[in-house]
Amino acid sequence: MVEVILSTIAIVVSVISIIVSAIAAHVANKQNLRLNKINMKARYYEKIFDEYLIRKIPQARKYLRFAENRLVDSQHLSDVLSALLNDSLYFKYDDKEFYQKLRHLIQEIEDYVLECGNRTYEQEDQAEVYIEIQRKLEKLYRYINDNYTGNE
């Protein structure tokens, strides 16, 4: 009788061990797949965004200035942002939702800096324009970086 009980317990424990091992293996496999996907995505992110975020956008932003109370020399930044949008087309097929919001953010900045060039700003309002451009660029950088780290 005792032997039967012990044998049954042993079988039950074995079955439980097998189930737990199978679940652990499945979870580990899913984790690996996720990590591989993140690594692959990281490669594309770096390839597409690094040069723009680190060099091209900051350099183009430097040209912005006011002359005769109008924002001028904004076409550099506009052209760089358009080029970024073009180079981001990969995401149209990899992550459509990300791409659409990215497109919206990029074109919002482009339209703003160019439209600012069509009107005059008094001295006291010019600082506000620079602040708004800074705010929009920060929003763009944050969106790209948050999506890269998976915080989106």
Place this chain on the structure above:
Amino acid sequence: MNKVNLVFDKTLSNLAGYDYGRKIYDEQVRGQIDLYQDFTIEFPEQIRGVASSFVQGFFANIVETIGLLATEERTNIISGNSRVQNNILKKLQ
């Protein structure tokens, strides 16, 4: 000649906005050129910057009619500003 000279308010230096691009196309280009031949669009020298939103709105009907490839092949852009001339078609998507 299969060409349109665009006209803008003298106060404008830059062009932006999808809807505005479509409006300019509808008012100044639609029906004025043969899209099935090479055609020329001239931007006045006052225009120094053109946003991708404007380009996409302006060319929307052309691309719908003849396709992106034919649009790129047949469109000739003239501008007194070389940056505008060289970059407009790059802003098509």
